[in-house]
Amino acid sequence: MSSAAPTLPARLTVVVPCYNERANVAPLIARLEAALRGIAWEAVFVDDNSPDGTAAAVREIAAHDPRIRCLRRVGRRGLSSAVIEGALSSSAEFVAVIDGDMQHDETRLKPMLAKLAAGEGDIAIGSRYVEGGGAAGLAGGFRQRLSRLGIRFAQLFLPAPVSDPMSGFFMMRRQRFEEIAPRLAGSGFKILLDLLFNARPPLRVVEIPFEFRARAFGESKLDALVLTQFAGLLIDRVLHGAVPLRFIAFAGVGLVGVGANLASLAVGRALGLGFALAQAIATVIAMGVNFQLNNTLTYRDQRLRGRRLWRGLALFMLFCGIGAVADLGIARTLYEDHNSLTVAGAAGAIVAVVWNYAISATLVWRAR
Template structure:
């Protein structure tokens, strides 16, 4: 779940009707044209454009500043050390001034004519949520064959599990009232790229919604952000919403990474028992344990911990991904956070094997699983802790 809800920016009497957020990451080739086109298309509608950029390494920020110099309704907010479209959209809405809030991509795939139609629909005041849908009638989606099939499959699963009353809950272009956003804000995960799914399944309010059909245009710049990590994010969010928040999305991903770590742990353990055999015993407290068992379990724990850290940095905490010296500090913090769990795992594995006569492999696996909850909270605290807002 996302962090605490910030104080909402008050809507002033002279505030724009619509705040449209554009989330960017290395969209320098397209963003200027996208902003100019959408501003021209929304002429006559009081609006502001908020570009939330995830510290792009190209000229995205410079292009936005150049447009803002001649268009006072354009704002830029650069996030450092954060990633992800969903959390970027939330940041934009949190600082927005408009009575109505919207989002679109920065690569030019969303049709400005459809966005104007959305704006006119939401401004009538009889809808809480309006969305662009690729699946009304026989409209071409604008996606390639495999992406189109995958999107339709996830749309079907989403409707089956969450009963979201939208034909295209994967849509990345929609608008809503500020009140509807605030009703969903406390339960938003902020993970991944499918923010509409997150919002529609987080609010207790059943929205009055409308849809318009439109396909995606050719991308004007940048590249697709859709990859395996996005799919994993989506599955984790679906699990959180389907369980009513009992299993938070981030914890689901952490456990998934942990399961892959169990595979690494088991493989190392098997290899160690195949190639490292020592008949000597090591006295620990009141017990005598085989030296090769102590070494095998210890190495397996260390290597699986290292594997889990790097995979979590890529998947579970991709929005807070550590780099440079921060990566090293995070790794050391992860070791510290998981050290207690590792000691618990080692002690349980040895005790089950020697005292309870459990086979060495299931003893090690069960011990590793039992320490996963401790490891999750320790990692959140010491490795990927979200800094407090100033």
């Protein structure tokens, strides 16, 4: 690996969002150097405070190679926001995004750059699903089905046909990215879709085939929760941002909480408990379900762990418990008026969800 300083400013910035990718840092840089020979380039690794020492591995190389930079983020996570911060830190003419797991084919960066420099498109997307591409690196039938499901869903709403809107491998002019950046949601794991939805005028797309490789080290980040966030982003874009993405997630979690509340209430009553006691137990169960789902899904980028998890749970239960006192009064009054477990229980649960949302945003998962 060369340690000589580049003689020209970087023409291309390669943004590498990463989490727990220490073993892939040096091999990826070596591959970028081979693939981009003859081009003035730099790589910006945006690390979400990986516990495996990813940032330290990047900085060890950056100490003798000025083309390599590390942005270490503490207190926030998420691929989309990492890409935005990395791209906005660039002064190069072009910015590319490539995963830190080496599953993307870095040799396709040159053809992407050539297409954009020739004015053939506004964004070059590495596609697994055009002729010459392949998705063999998606391990297991479940992940392949998950990816295909996300693609079909996204294609229903895209402003222009794109064969692989789930791709995380693309390149565009930095100035165009900066124009779109203020309108991006900045959450979740599929920024490409966000870019395509928010570009005004729409981006002219050119797709470059590539073979999606099998992961050599680490674990894949693609799971059902990523697809759920992806669906939330689609809904957010279809609604033109009128409803915040987190609120959409909260609404989904709230529906599950309502179901948990009603089911628990019915079980309590079937066991002979009085309504007030059954509703109190059901409310606690619903709060526990809501906390876990919100921590796992809604606030995935701010997920609480270790001591902060228990502190957050305590705060959540304490302040939601205060709201639950009012919820019980509302539910009991409605039950006495209507003698309906469904109406009374649902009303109490809905009030709990609203209170939950306010507490969550201001106290439990507050930005730090």
